[in-house]
Amino acid sequence: MQRAIVIRGHIADRQRVDLDEPVDELRGQVEVTLRAVPNDKEMPRKKIAEVLASLSHGTRTQEEIDAELADERSSWGDR
Numbered sequence: 001m002q003r004a005i006v007i008r009g010h011i012a013d014r015q016r017v018d019l020d021e022p023v024d025e026l027r028g029q030v031e032v033t034l035r036a037v038p039n040d041k042e043m044p045r046k047k048i049a050e051v052l053a054s055l056s057h058g059t060r061t062q063e064e065i066d067a068e069l070a071d072e073r074s075s076w077g078d079r
Contacts, residue, residue, distance in 0.1 A: 003026070
């Protein structure tokens with residue numbers, strides 16, 4: 001199986017890519033695929049409250065959730 005590692009970097013000139021981290025796992029020839037990474041200013045960001053509000057509401061009660069957690073914990077034994 002081929003191993004792939006994803007590391008960010010930047011194009012230094014027409015034939016050189018400088019990596020942001022060292023690569024210790026691979027040796028020899030490699031194949032490089034370049035993909036532009038949007039900068040933070042281009043990435044849309046939502047506030048956590050907006051993300052939570054967009055999620056569908058659950059149907060279980062607090063008691064049902066507590067019972068499921070208690071059952072799970074009791075299955076652990078003395079661990």
